Amino acid sequence: MNQTSLSAAELDAITDAAAHWCMRLHAEDCSEQERAACAQWRAADPLHEQEFQAMQEIWQTADHLPRPAAPVITLSARPRGRALRRLASAAAVALVALPIGAWVGWEQGWLPNSYERVESGNAIARAVLPDGSEVELNLNTTLRYANYKDERRVTLVNGEAFFKVQHDTQHPFVVRAGKGQTRVTGTQFNVWKYQDQVKVTLVEGSVLVSSNSSDPDSGYRLGPGMQASYRRGDYEPALSQTYAHDTSLAWRGGKLILDNLPLDQALPLINRYLETPLLLADASTGSIRISGIYNTTEVNRLVSNMPKVLPVYLTRNKNGDTVLNRISPPPRKS
Structure with a gap:
């Protein structure tokens, strides 16, 4: 039909x-x-x-x-x-x-008295939620919005989203991601989620971030320019201050920017855009650093080009996954 x-x-x-x-x-x-x-x-x-x-x-x-x-x-x-x-x-x-x-x-x-599912495909998408809040979705992102009597609730199923929340002191806006949540009344912030990892970046206003949604009052309040990261099992989120040239929001311009990151930190950012995740052979491979600016729609090309710019080679494990292996330097001559 x-x-x-x-x-x-x-x-x-x-x-x-x-x-x-x-x-x-x-x-x-x-x-x-x-x-x-x-x-x-x-x-x-x-x-x-x-x-x-x-x-x-x-x-x-x-x-x-x-x-x-x-x-x-x-x-x-x-x-x-x-x-x-x-x-x-x-x-x-x-x-x-x-x-x-x-x-x-x-x-x-x-x-809830209203419910809506919003998702993007292979392009950045923008939507206005029923409460008037604006949301910008990175590639392959899915979220659900439900309006309850005591709160506006968003569940970030997967991906990444930037929120401009309609201010309502009496009706908080809560974003659940992983095992934690971010609670606001009106502000601008970004939430990134990959597997069980979550990072919240505050641009404007104030948010309360908890790594455990069952005890949301135990969270930490962020000010503009701060980030909170957590993953499953974390007792509390890790806090950090963004720097002047932070690249967390580069995706809004269609870019993935890797600024001298070790591969074990870069891979979650890269895998976010891949159909199957890229794996590390060992901790030594994960310590190799990578830099570059890539189009978010072409990150798959980065994988095939890695051996050209890094001391690595690609193999496949028994499950068919692509694995990065470090090329060991030749032994030093005595």
Whole structure:
């Protein structure tokens, strides 16, 4: 089924059907026959499955709702009207299924009254969130926005984003990344995430950064020009001061700048743009330093060119991953 050939009414009908099946699968009296019928409907067309997964995402923002073990499918961006239409359908079925629970969920801060997924592909993307905040997304970045009664919540699923937050003292803006979070009321800052590593760079205003989102009040407050880094298991974030020519935000101009970094620090920045990560053979290889300015859309060329500019050679391990190996210097003559 070609989505572009469908009318608005036909697309809405698919969204309504996805909402119906989502509601039935969460119902206690859902029969095996209904589950089979739902599976048949989802398999009938990729768009059915896409809409169903989008509906699941909305339902899953409420922690107290059951979460089936269906795989999450990356969705392509849609016009805002479609997202709102989907949200309205989800809200409607939620009110049918949980007439009291839905209201209590909002009042208790469990359920959002708006939800949006934003993602970029192979180009930098910009979006305005429902609260008026602006966000700029680096390549291959995905985030989710949900508006709760007590906070505006963003989850940075992967990638990197620069935020200009609409000021609202009574309604904090929280960005969750990895196991930590950044809490603000109105400011400009950047969040970078690769695997379990996270770095927050503050440009303007003030933010509170915690390495543990379950205890957000234990964080550290940053001033302009400061950075906080953390990864899974860190008790507290590591703080640093940026220098005048810091390159953390060079990606906004489409550049990756490596300023005399050892490879063990440069590789997370490089791997961020690769389909499969580049690995180090050992700590000695990781100590080699690299410099250069590269286009973020062409970082894959950097890998093949490394042996031309660094004392390294490339091999593949048993999993097929590319590995950097240091070329040992010849022994010194006695």
